[in-house]
Structures are given as structure tokens and as C-alpha cells.
Amino acid sequence: MSDTVFIRELRIDTVIGVYEWERQVQQTLLLDIDMCADVAAGAATDKVEDALDYSAVSDRLRQYAAENSVQLVETLAERFASLVREEFRVSWLRLRLCKPGAVAGARDVGVIIERGERP
Numbered sequence: 736m737s738d739t740v741f742i743r744e745l746r747i748d749t750v751i752g753v754y755e756w757e758r759q760v761q762q763t764l765l766l767d768i769d770m771c772a773d774v775a776a777g778a779a780t781d782k783v784e785d786a787l788d789y790s791a792v793s794d795r796l797r798q799y800a801a802e803n804s805v806q807l808v809e810t811l812a813e814r815f816a817s818l819v820r821e822e823f824r825v826s827w828l829r830l831r832l833c834k835p836g837a838v839a840g841a842r843d844v845g846v847i848i849e850r851g852e853r854p
């Protein structure tokens with residue numbers, strides 16, 4: 736299956752970072768995610784129940800980040816990938832998690848991971 740449901744530049748507020756001051760504040764990350772999905776299934780019925788609901792995915796990821804704190808963007812990216820694959824039954828995804836402004840002189844830093852297999 737080559738269909739994709741995507742989310743771009745989702746703002747994620749969380750406590751994240753390795754330095755002491757970062758444990759005291761919330762920071763905003765940006766998430767891009769591409770998820771393998773059967774777009775035809777939703778199109779056939781025109782019902783969100785038959786689609787991969789990008790709104791539900793966004794809400795769940797924001798909820799997870801609000802309730803959990805980690806040090807590395809790598810850790811949060813891996814947890815997001817596992818959560819989406821398990822809770823939304825997504826067989827393959829590519830995820831880009833950015834921490835804007837974290838490094839002086841760079842607009843963005845972060846990680847890109849790809850997990851699973853396309854059916």
C-alpha cells in the first residue's frame with residue numbers, strides 16, 4: 736500500500752532536555768509524520784471511523800507529551816512511533832521531531848526516524 740496520511744508542523748508542548756533549566760520549563764517541539772494508511776477505505780464510506788484519523792493522532796501525541804517528560808528528542812520520537820504503531824495500527828511511519836532554537840545559529844535541530852514496513 737502506498738497511501739499516506741500526514742501531519743505537518745504539529746506543535747507539541749512538553750518538558751524536554753538534558754540541562755537543569757530545561758527541567759523547569761515547557762518547550763514547543765514541531766512534529767511532521769507520514770503514516771501508511773488505506774486512504775481508499777475512508778473514501779469508500781466517507782466516514783472518519785474508516786480512516787486513519789489525523790485529528791485523533793494529533794490529540795493523542797499532544798496528550799502523551801503533556802503527561803510525560805524525557806531528556807532526548809530521540810526518546811520522545813521512539814515513544815511517539817511506538818504509540819502510533821500500536822494504538823492506531825499503523826504498519827509504517829516516518830517521523831521528524833524538531834526542537835526549534837535549541838542550538839544557537841541553527842533554526843532547527845532534531846531527529847528523523849522511520850519504523851515498520853509498508854505492507
Ligand SMILES: Nc1nc2c(c(=O)[nH]1)N=C([C@H](O)[C@@H](O)CO)CN2
Pocket residue numbers: 751752753754757806807808809834837838
Ligand atoms: N542528539 C541530541 N543531542 C542533544 C539533545 C537531544 O535531545 N538529542 N538535547 C540537548 C539539549 O537538551 C539541548 O536541546 C538544549 O539546547 C543537547 N543535545
